[in-house]
Amino acid sequence: MSALPLLAASSLAAVSGPLREASYGLPRDVSADGHHIDSLLHFTLAATALIFAVVLAALLWAVIRHRGDRPASYTHGTAGSRWLVAGGVAAIAVVVDGYLFSSTVLDLRRHFWNFEAAEAAPGAVLIEVNAHQWSWTARYPGPDGRFGTPDDIVTTDDIRVPTGAPVVMQLTSTDVIHSFYLPNFRVKQDAVPGNVGRLTFQGREAGQYEIACAQHCGPNHYKMRGVLTVLSPEAWREWLETAAADAKRAYDPDDADAHWGWEWRRF
Numbered sequence: 001m002s003a004l005p006l007l008a009a010s011s012l013a014a015v016s017g018p019l020r021e022a023s024y025g026l027p028r029d030v031s032a033d034g035h036h037i038d039s040l041l042h043f044t045l046a047a048t049a050l051i052f053a054v055v056l057a058a059l060l061w062a063v064i065r066h067r068g069d070r071p072a073s074y075t076h077g078t079a080g081s082r083w084l085v086a087g088g089v090a091a092i093a094v095v096v097d098g099y100l101f102s103s104t105v106l107d108l109r110r111h112f113w114n115f116e117a118a119e120a121a122p123g124a125v126l127i128e129v130n131a132h133q134w135s136w137t138a139r140y141p142g143p144d145g146r147f148g149t150p151d152d153i154v155t156t157d158d159i160r161v162p163t164g165a166p167v168v169m170q171l172t173s174t175d176v177i178h179s180f181y182l183p184n185f186r187v188k189q190d191a192v193p194g195n196v197g198r199l200t201f202q203g204r205e206a207g208q209y210e211i212a213c214a215q216h217c218g219p220n221h222y223k224m225r226g227v228l229t230v231l232s233p234e235a236w237r238e239w240l241e242t243a244a245a246d247a248k249r250a251y252d253p254d255d256a257d258a259h260w261g262w263e264w265r266r267f
């Protein structure tokens with residue numbers, strides 16, 4: 001085998017092969033904010049494990065303590081024991097669910113839904129995504145910085161972003177509901193016909209990662225697998241320049257289907 005096909009085969013293998021997983025099976029987190037999601041999952045796992053251990057211990061204690069052949073006796077407890085149980089349940093609800101609720105709200109406000117800060121950040125990358133049966137088409141504004149103009153860069157199942165800058169996406173669909181999912185970035189957003197949804201994330205590690213459709217969208221749903229490539233800022237600028245030159249050559253004013261871009265929405 002000559003070097004070129006070998007190189008192509010190995011880079012394909014890098015895309016199609018499973019990524020190295022961390023700990024007990026979560027996809028490797030390569031984003032700036034994914035650890036907030038992971039810490040909620042870890043907290044939930046620890047809390048449920050602790051509650052399970054306490055309940056199991058009480059059950060075992062009861063089985064051993066009351067073993068033997070005795071007549072059953074029924075009790076509704078004392079006022080004190082009832083308050084103890086009610087207080088325990090309330091404490092678990094306040095501590096466990098309260099922590100999960102407040103952390104979720106804060107994480108969304110500060111990171112996952114903080115689109116204003118993401119768009120205002122220096123070097124922020126804006127991308128429009130059009131989902132359809134069965135692929136993802138992405139649009140970059142091109143050198144003029146505006147969407148829906150002849151210099152837009154358009155790609156299919158291939159989205160490239162730099163490290164160290166937030167990416168903000170606006171997504172829609174032309175047919176059914178799809179769901180844009182980046183497991184390695186802990187983000188997911190439905191793409192709904194007639195609606196523009198938003199998504200933001202930031203890549204921390206260069207590499208190629210899976211784009212999956214998380215909504216069963218028809219018989220070829222499984223084909224909606226794209227590649228998100230995270231590049232170093234230098235490689236990203238290089239790619240953008242080449243892609244802009246290609247887009248200029250490929251632009252066809254008569255191809256109405258290709259002109260699905262919209263003016264960037266201000267929410």
Ligand SMILES: [Cu+2]
Binds near residue numbers: 179214215217221224
């Ligand atoms: Cu889909």
